[in-house]
Amino acid sequence: MxxxxxxxxxxxxxxxxxxxRHWLLRIRVQLLGGLLVAIVLPAAIRSSVDPRVLLSSNQQATMIAAAIAHIVGFFAYRRMGNFPGVAAASYILPTFAMSYGAVLVMIFFFRFDYSRFQAIGSFLLSVSWYFGLSLATRRLxxxxxxxxxxxxxxxxxxxxxxxxxxxxxxxxxxxxxxxxxxxxxxxxxxxxxxxxxxxxxxxxxxxxxxxxxxxxxGRVEIEHLSENTLGSLNPNHFYIKLKQMIDWTVALLMLLFLSPLLLITAIAIRLDSKGPAMFRQERMGYRGQVFTVFKFRSMLLDADQAGDEREKAITKSEDDRITRVGRFLRKSRIDELPQALNILRGEMSWIGPRPEAVVLSEWYENELPFYRYRHIVRPGITGWAQVNQGHVAAVDDVLEKLHYDFYYIKNFSPWLDVVIVLRTIKTMLTGFGAR
CATH class of the missing domain: 3.40.50 (Rossmann fold)
Known part of the structure; x- marks a missing residue:
């Protein structure tokens, strides 16, 4: 002090x-410039052909809706770009697609008349404007x-x-x-x-x-639990409840729409190696409660019959216990889909610290201070540590993973969750972090 x-x-x-501060980095320059390019320019082009178009109610409503979508997309893009390791330019298209998409859904829902030229032109010009800004500011x-x-x-x-x-x-x-x-x-x-x-x-x-x-x-290296500077040690309670409701809804829809894929995957596992299609394991979960996690089996059935319990719980790089089908399932993350059942049961979330096997969790708790604090939020299928570090098991690596988990808890917010979702999609396409 x-x-x-x-x-x-x-x-x-x-x-x-x-x-x-370079003038290009100022919020008012970026936002006002974006509104002029993405909202005013398409309207000016249309009015040059037919001056009466600006007087039409559908044109005015579309301009207002597009302006709202643009402003929401701008601040969401800036907010997500604040997180470490985020290549902000790569988030421009998905961020504005979500903001414009949400506004268009509202237009369809309330059956408002709108201008397709204004809506599409505004979206394309918004993306182009911020891509151009990104290239310009990169040279600074x-x-x-x-x-x-x-x-x-x-x-x-x-x-x-x-x-x-x-x-x-x-x-x-x-x-x-x-x-x-x-x-x-x-x-x-x-x-x-x-x-x-x-x-x-x-x-x-x-x-x-x-x-x-x-x-x-993107890591929080704590020395004392109070140094997490959360205001309180509990994350935002309202967002915990809201997130659980969103998780439950998405999990239910996923199970309904992807049931054919789940059935085909189960058959492929049974044909590839003997044993059940589903794998069950005791994991340490929310608030330190033990639960049974569900996954598609990706390893040989006899892999867990002998050896040290801790060693059996660790999946090593190029593990020879993984089956042919299992290797594909792990890289594509399809093996994680049955955990939607855990989400419906309130035991997991789509996003959060990865739940560890009970034997590993107890080991880490003995070796690492404050390890149990990661259970303050529901464990997730994907998380901040997974998209930054990938899969780890050694104590030294788990300590680094713990730093990522604490960063997630400290910055617990929908913005960070959106970043993790987008980076998880990239992970699924590249295979980084899959074991």
């Missing part, structure tokens, strides 16, 4: 850090952050994707810096604390080193 000296001695010169260079020496800031410079500039003294002048990073819990000198206070007053973002590390890596 800043000392009393830093709070009272605010008459020192404002740090000279130059222009901090990497994010530039200044580091105030002292405390635990040394390790932050190893994080890639940022142009780090270490300050030697409070009088250093740095150009085009986007923010200042400091260990705000360190015992900094009065001059540095004065520099931090004046930076904040001049509009320069000041980040605690732990905060910026989490933002750039």
């Amino acid at each position: 800043l000392s009393e000296a830093a709070r009272t001695n605010l008459d020192a010169p404002v740090p000279n850090i130059g222009s901090r 260079g990497p994010y530039r952050l200044a580091i105030i020496p002292g405390g635990e800031v040394d390790r932050i410079e190893t994080v890639g994707g940022v142009n780090w500039r270490r300050l030697a003294s409070p009088s250093d002048a740095l150009e085009r810096i986007s923010g200042v990073v400091a260990d705000l819990r360190a015992d900094l000198s009065a001059d540095w604390e004065r520099y931090i206070a004046n930076s904040a007053l001049s509009g320069v973002p000041v980040y605690h080193v732990k905060q910026i590390s989490e933002s750039l890596t």
Whole structure:
């Protein structure tokens, strides 16, 4: 925290850090430009052919609906782009497709008359505008952050994707810096604390080193449970309930519409190797309760008949116990589909920390502090750790996975869930993380 000296001695010169924000990065420039290109331009083109078109009710209603879809898509795109490891440009098309799609569903539901030219043109121009902005801003260079020496800031410079500039003294002048990073819990000198206070007053973002590390890596490395800075240790209760309702609805629809695929998969498993099509295992779940998880069997039936219980629960890279059909099921994630039954029973979610076998969970709890805290939300079929790290089993790797799980719990929100869904689709197509 800043000392009393830093709070009272605010008459020192404002740090000279130059222009901090390119005009292309400003929200009002991006949004207003997008509205002009995507909403006004199609209307102007149509009115140039028939000036009376702007007076029609369907044109006006479509412009209003398209503007709403554009604004929602813009802020959703920006929000999802804030998560680490997200290539924002790749989320432009799916984000605006969802926002425009949702508005069009409402139009169809209420049977409003609308202009197809305005709606389609607005969607295509929205995507084109933000793709163009993405290409333009990419040429501005990497994010530039200044580091105030002292405390635990040394390790932050190893994080890639940022142009780090270490300050030697409070009088250093740095150009085009986007923010200042400091260990705000360190015992900094009065001059540095004065520099931090004046930076904040001049509009320069000041980040605690732990905060910026989490933002750039997508991991929460906790030393004390209180450091998760959740306000309370429980995630948003309203979203937990809302998410459970959405999970249940999607799971029911999936079982109804994909039942032919599930039946064909079960037959293929039975023909490929002896044994039942379904695999059952005791897993550690929500609030530390044990439950039985359902999956399509992807390993030989005799694989679990001998050996150490812990070793049998671990799936290794290129595991020779996996069957021919099972290898395809794991890479495509089709083997996970029966877990929709667990979702209907309230034991799992589509998105959350991956549930571990009871024997592994008990082992990790003995080895890793705060491991049980990951059970504060329902376990998921996919999750933040899976799309970033893939499948792991060794304790050291599980510790890193735990950091990803805590990041998910700390940032528990629909925005992060949408990011995970989109990255899971990419995972299914590439096979990354499948075992």
